[in-house]
Amino acid sequence: MRRFENKKVFITGAGSGIGKETAIAFARAGAKVYLNDLPTQQYVQQIKEELLCHGVQVELMLGDISDADKVREMFAEIENLDILVNNAGFLQEVSMLEMSDREWDVMMKVHLYGTFNCSREAGRLMLNQGSGRIINISSDLGQLGCERLVHYSAAKGGIIAFTKALAREWGPHGVLVNSVAPGGTMTPLVERLGPNYAIEEAAKYPLKRLAYPSEIANVILFLASEEASFMTGQIIGVNGGGVMNG
Structure with a gap:
């Protein structure tokens, strides 16, 4: 079922993990997909070729989303946009007292500046057309916090607050802003850390396993759909x- 036929979606960090699975899911559903990642991400071209097999339009938008000028340059090539998925991010363990200024700054620039930069440019298009969906990828650690991940937890918590504030500002203009906060997920990064790491992480959750990227992508597609219109x-x-609200 191609429920996103004639829709355009811009996905940051689309070269692997959750971003890749989200791009595949939207392509299967008929959307035109703009794939963003760093120029050094070698798998993006392969993903483009894979998506083209679904008979949809695919554009590579390579660039660092923490660079506001580069983001403006990328979005200047887009006439209208229906969906933005702010997914790009990375994980780095370091204790608070060992953390350098640069390590803190880079974490904030990729997660918070990147989300801000892309949302601002997407918003110019969406507000003009009176509709749009922005889906920001946060983390359960943005709600819980985690030792040796103070900067990551702070950045992801910032995305949660950003989501709520922007939803209030742009909701009256037809732009819906939500966030998905995944728990531990079997991304290439986790796989590289070895099976023992995944087993230890899985034990922290009531379901005793980690998520698959496709399970996160399914929720992203729901939030982008008409079923989530309110x-x-x-x-x-x-x-x-891992986190139970209520």
């Missing part, structure tokens, strides 16, 4: 029960 400012936890 949802904005929401933080949707896909975390195996």
